Amino acid sequence: MSNGPNSREETSIDTLSSSEPLIPSTFPRVVYLQNTCASCDAPLDTSEQDLNFVHPTIFCTLNQTTDHLPLACGSEACGQKIPDLQGLKQHCHAAKHESFKCGVSTCQQTLSGDRWSLEKHFQHHPEVKFRCNKCQIGFDTPTKLDQHCSSSNHAGYHCPYPNCNSECGQSRDLQKHQLIHKKTTARYPCNHCRAYRGMNGFKRKDHLRQHIRKYHRIEDYDFNEYCYHGSCYHKSFQSLEEYTDHTLQEHQSMPYICRQKDCDRKDMNGFANKNELEFHAKNDHALPYRCSFLACDRVGTKGWRRKVDMAKHMAKKHGQVVEAATVL
Known part of the structure; x- marks a missing residue:
């Protein structure tokens, strides 16, 4: 998709008459x-x-x-x-x-x-657009706005719920986020503790999964892992025990290894679960994106894995808008 000044989507709102008001994107169609x-x-x-x-x-x-x-x-x-x-x-x-x-x-x-x-x-309503929350460029469909957000690293969607300042880069992420504000929605109870049952259950299944893995240390809840070795690439497993047995017996490797090029935490020097691998990556490897302000400590292991997260930090903390092309 073209994002230059002459692209069809970007000029669509500029061609409107100055006396014709733009309808905000946060209204029911x-x-x-x-x-x-x-x-x-x-x-x-x-x-x-x-x-x-x-x-x-x-x-x-x-x-x-x-x-x-x-x-x-x-x-x-x-x-x-x-x-x-x-x-x-x-x-x-x-x-x-x-x-x-x-x-x-x-x-x-x-x-x-x-x-x-x-x-x-x-x-028949050219004044109605899906507008990017950051640059206010209007698009005809959410798909085009999603493409714009991906190419520009803009968090183009904002939650319209009162006093909620959450921003999302994709329409599907906004849809997931809005589940926490819904008055009537399916609840996902935790069967391992009494605190999150009934009306206190989680509104999002991924939040329940995260709670069980981090709080109860149950790694294989809703487990779905694929082997990364070339000889059986994409072979799936339904439990951590099954996945561990496979990697040990077939590949002489721990189930989780570090993918950094020069790291020795591979093969039998790998990790038994994903939490240990994530802890290693966060504490032993400098993350690829860091803040360029000299007085800011968001560098090294305090950096970011994603360009968009670094761009958000630069805009909110330092008032500097960083476009995708300038994020190294």
Whole structure:
């Protein structure tokens, strides 16, 4: 994707009339037509839709059981009750029914909510863009914004939740982050302690996995590892014990070894688990990206593995914007 000053995406917002206001990227592109529950007429909680969550949940404020259906098709001839927005969009797409209205306040067009009809409709709204949170360049789709963020190291997405300053470089990362703000979401309980069960369970599975590995020291929870040796490359294993037996017997090597070129922690001088390898890498090897300010201690083992993390530090701590091309 081209990121020069003449690229189509970057000039798309510049060609707008100066009197035509840009609509911020944190607004719902489509809005569900009803504001009361389809099953009991109680008010609906639409806060996640109003905050423009990537996948918002709309639910009845009175009854949240699984058999209570809060949404309904907007077609008078249909009126089918449906449990969630994803199911409603699928139904409207298949039946060609319209249960949503355009999120632009001055537009009264009703829509089915599926991706293709939205892309076609928003061609009539050139002022609506997915805008990078750092440089404010507008893009027609999240995919194009993702590509821009990857090439420029910009954290182009910001969480719209009140008092949350989190930033993400990809739309999928924003979607994962927003799970911590959801009022109704699947919970992942820890079966090894009482502190994180029931409503105190983790909202994200990767957070549960991290908790079990670091707090309970159980390395093979949800284990899925691949052999890196050429003779059986990508052979998968479902437990640390199985993976260790394989590397010892077939390759005369510990399961985890350091990949640094001149490091001797390889073969039988490797590590028994991933935590030991990460500790070694953090404390024994200088990380590739460091802060260029002489008075800053973020160098050597206190540096970063990723360019984007170093660029964030330079911008927040030193007020210096570092583009991808200048990060060495």
